[in-house]
Amino acid sequence: MTDDEVVEALRTVARAETLPPPAVPEAVAAAEEAIGFPLPPLLRRLYVEVANGGFGPNEGILGVSGGAAQGNFADITELYQDGPDPSGRIPAGLVLIYEWGCTIWSLVDFRDLAGAMWVNHEGECWPQGVNLAEWLTSTLAGTVTVETLLESQPTS
Structure with missing residues (x-):
């Protein structure tokens, strides 16, 4: 899907669900x-x-400030600033955006214009092999699960 198609697909979802309003550019x-x-x-x-x-x-x-929270996490900035990984295993520029439970997180690589997706589980961090558009499309289709995330972990 193109970025425009992903935006339109999520607009359709937003019309059907109660989502926060869009963020202000500031x-x-x-x-x-x-x-x-x-x-x-x-x-x-x-x-x-x-x-x-x-x-x-x-x-x-x-979300960003003023947007959707998840559990005890208010927004991506607060979570990033709090240093989610004191072990230093999450490289700078990887931003946690979704917690699946069981200490499994999805992260977006802000260093990559396509937003490569990463997984963090119990201090281990690895690329998922998809970009943000693919990840969102897969989550809408229900094909990204905790099991598929863990299956993407490279074997030692």
Whole structure:
């Protein structure tokens, strides 16, 4: 799917569900400044044009300030600034956006314009082999699960 198709698919979901309103551009800019990397263009569009988080799997991804929270996590900036990985195993620029439970997180690589997706589980971090558009499309189709994330972990 193209970025435009992903945006439109999530707009359709947003019309059918109660999602937060879109983020104000200032909140997105503040997140980029705090994180130290620009948001991948698709994620920026989704936050500003569709909803400030809340879309994606189950209760949806975290937003930027003022958007969708997940559990005790208010937004991607707060989580990034709090240092989610004191072991240092999560490289700078990988931003946690969705917690699956059982210490399994999906992360977006802000260093990559396509937003390569990563997985973090119990301190181990590895690329998932898909970009943000593919990940969102798969979550809408229900084909990304905890099991598929763990299956993507490279064997030693």
